[in-house]
Amino acid sequence: MSAAPLDPSEHRSGALLDHLARRMRLRSESVLAPLGLRPRHLVALTVLRAGGGISQQALASTLEMDGTNIVGLLNDLEAERLIERRRSPEDRRRHVVELTDDGAKRLSEAECALAGAENEVLGALEPTERETLYELLRRATTGPISCGEAVREETPPDTSC
Amino acid sequence: MSAAPLDPSEHRSGALLDHLARRMRLRSESVLAPLGLRPRHLVALTVLRAGGGISQQALASTLEMDGTNIVGLLNDLEAERLIERRRSPEDRRRHVVELTDDGAKRLSEAECALAGAENEVLGALEPTERETLYELLRRATTGPISCGEAVREETPPDTSC
DNA sequence: TATTGTTATACTCTATAACTATA
DNA sequence: TATAGTTATAGAGTATAACAATA
Secondary structure, eight states: OOOSOOOGGGOOOHHHHHHHHHHHHHHHHHHHGGGTOOHHHHHHHHHHHHSOSEEHHHHHHHHTOOHHHHHHHHHHHHHTTSEEEEEOSSOTTOEEEEEOHHHHHHHHHHHHHTHHHHHHHTTTSOHHHHHHHHHHHHHHHTSHHHHSSSOOOOOOOOOOO | OOOSOOOGGGOOOHHHHHHHHHHHHHHHHHHHGGGTOOHHHHHHHHHHHHSOSEEHHHHHHHHTOOHHHHHHHHHHHHHTTSEEEEEOSSOTTOEEEEEOHHHHHHHHHHHHHTHHHHHHHTTTSOHHHHHHHHHHHHHHHTSHHHHSSSOOOOOOOOOOO
């Protein structure tokens, strides 16, 4: 009755990633609400901590979000002094976005508060496995795609299967 | 300049998971569209392949989606004969949901078509690392939470940090 | 003219409430 | 009365188009 494919090259992580991310996000929402944050805010703060001082468009490219929605997202964070927008002296059209000290502090508090939610969602994994997962996710998200500036390439017609 | 926490117990995978899942989903959408599927459909089909013959409510619990949205989701899949709804003889209120042969076939085709998207998103990882990631995701999503029937517990006030 | 950021708006996804049928 | 599924509908999330400032 094993209908699942056994060849590792047939394994697709997409659906599992979607499923697990949803479960994590649902629990994160209730944990973050008292801190005045939403999961999306945490993703932005995390990216800005890893590499701040970038334009809104570069942030949009990294997060793969539409630039128009970055505006509202940063408005939220700026209203609570978690990030700062400064006009770039080199190109006055650009806003240079950076994490404030308060932002770094709030992010740490949020990560601390999320420990329980993460323990619940990743309950089936041992501590060393969770660390492995974290490392894989970190490396995957800091790859060339996520750091590119305005990549947005269309998916090539890869029918190699 | 290393502002990131170094203690592994401080590592939180939530934001990275969210970020990576989004990138995967955006690429999956364009790949799945010609097959008449959306990322959400693929998650449901994947869960049903792993363990079909369950009620809509159990499916909702596993996917952690509201039961009302499961209706439309299954309507889509049923319209294309990818799943079947049968009244349970034991409790005629229930619909027993199962993957059809066409559904299993379409799922395989979709997974095949997604190879390119996955290669792009997981480009920073080696093949063995991708297999490790797949295994971790599979085990995490088949844990006691995802298989529970109508768990839906509120997040406990875990302030152990 | 092209680009950055902004606003207004339409579209999709998700959740809440009320209904039908079964138990 | 309580539960499984359905429908209708309002709220949140996201994308598209037009505009202002700057290059």
